[in-house]
Amino acid sequence: MIVKHNLTAMNSNRMLGLTTTSQAKATEKLSSGYKINRAADDAAGLAISEKMRKQIRGLTQASLNAQDGVSAVQTADGALNEVHDMIQRLTELSVKAANGTLSESDRGAVQNEVDQLVAEIDRVSTTTKFNETHLLRGTNANGKAGELTYTDAATALDGNLGTGSAVDTVKGTVDVAITSPATVQITTVTPSITATGKSVGPVELPDGTQKTYYLIESAAPTSASEAIRAYNEDASNAPSKxxxxxxxxxxxxxxxxxxxxxxxxTYLDDNGDLTLKAETFADLNNPVGLDLHVGADSTDDNKIYMNISMLSAKGLGLNGLNVSGDNADAATAAIDVVADALQRVSNQRASLGAIQNRLEHTIANLDNIVENTTSAEASIRDTDMATQMVEYSNNQILAQAGQAMLAQSNQATSGVLSLLQ
Incomplete structure (x- = not known):
């Protein structure tokens, strides 16, 4: 018998340590739910599962990207639905104005509504946004999406509107102050009538002629309306009115x-002077491209490209739509202009509808891939709780047995004392 080295106890302690280590790992897997908690648990499995996780995370975000694309398409389509309704009303008004039973004043009233509808169509185009991205403004010559320029209007109006300032190429407005002096005396063809009012001009019209716009506020000794009629009937006053x-x-x-x-x-400026504010049409932009990234990789086939044309009044050809006049010629021609605008909006909405259907299929496919890849990744990374619990229970029994054997091994050498008595 030897007492210097208790090999039995050493062996029992070593085996108990192995069991304890194995039990600790089993406890970690059961508590975390993961079979691989560190690279040492399964080096190859970790590499494979991380690659799958990359795909899962990327495709999940790609699905969200596609859903955002659907939302953007629906936003644009909703705006164009209202544009469609307004263009349909323009069709009614054009056909109405083309009827020979209407007088010039009747067509003037119709023209007022036409102008308001065209202005609203243009406003919808320039203000419709999704997540601060303009959808119907297009891209200008500098490649800047949603940025409007007014070069055409500036060329046409700059310096032509009397004493007004040049066109503001950012806001697209031009302010025209009533000319000084603000009060003018107009002696009409009827010498006994003197009218008092204000004037704008002379301004240069697009055809190169000049015209002064008079606002007659009072007249003596008769009415302002009589002064207006008399002034406008006097051919020598042309081209003013x-x-x-x-x-x-x-x-x-x-x-x-x-x-x-x-x-x-109209509005009053800081000095209290009456000022005219003219809002101008923006230049026609190129279609805006919304490129949706719907994959986990960087290749081009993971993108869906869609274009939305600039559907402003100018983009639809509705700027300058005219149904007025003393005959039906202008209104008749307007019918075809409105029909062409209607077809452009219809084509764009059809394109958006096709894109939305495609995106819905894309989302379904991405979600399916994510689900199945997650299932495969789970089989590599997740703990099989039933199997791991069996191992845990086995280690628990072994640990109890090892502790008992270690105690017995420590008592084995006590028998040497009887030999020393």
């Missing part, structure tokens, strides 16, 4: 520059 209200004057200014001016309104 008098109006009885500011709304009539602004409507005339809008009509003369209809291809470049969207609307004309």
């Amino acid at each position: 008098a109006y009885g209200s500011m709304s009539e004057l602004t409507a005339a200014l809008k009509a003369d520059y209809s291809e470049n001016i969207r609307a004309v309104t």
Whole structure:
């Protein structure tokens, strides 16, 4: 018998240590739910599962990208639905104005509604956004999506609107102050009538001629309306014209520059002077490209490309739409212009609808791939709880047995004491 080295106890302790280590790993796997908690658990399995995780995470985000694309398409389509309705109304108004039973004043009333609808179509185009991305503005010559330029309007209006400032190429507006002096005396063809009012001009029209717009506010000794009639009937006063209200004057200014001016309104400036504000049509931009990334890799076939045309009034050819006049010629021609605009919107909506259907299939496919890849990754990475619990229970029994044997081994050498007594 030897007492210097207790080999039995050493062996029992070593085996108990192995069992304890194995039990600790089993406890870690059961508590974390993962079969691989560190690279040492399964080096190859870790590499494979991380590659799968990369694909899962990428495809999950790609699915969200496609869903955002659907939302953007629906936003654009919703806006174009309203544009469709307004163009349909323009069809009704054009056909109505083309009827020979309408007078010139009747067509003027129809033209007022046409102008408002065209202005709203243009406003919808320039303001419709999804997540701060303009959808219907297109891309300008500098490749800047959603940025509007007004070079065409600036060329047509700069320096032509009397004492007004040049076109603001950022906001697309031009301010025209009533000319100084603000009060003008107009002696009409009837010498006994003297009219007092304000004027805008002279301004240069697109055809190169000049025109002054007079607003007659009062007349003596008769009415302002009589002064307006008398002034406008006097051929020597051409090409100037008098109006009885500011709304009539602004409507005339809008009509003369209809291809470049969207609307004309009035306001008082900081000095209290009456000022006309003309909102201009933006230049026509190229279609905007919305490239949707719907894959986990960087290759081009993981992108879906869609284009949305600039569907402003100018993009639809509706700027300058005219149904007024003393005959039906302009209104008849407007019918075809409106029909062409309607077809453009229909084509764009059809394209958007096709893209949305494609994206819905894309989303379904991506979600299916994510699900099946997750299942494969789980088989590599996740703990089989039933199997691991069996191993844990086995290690627990072995640990208890090892502890008992270690105790017995430590008692084995005590018998030497009887020999020493």
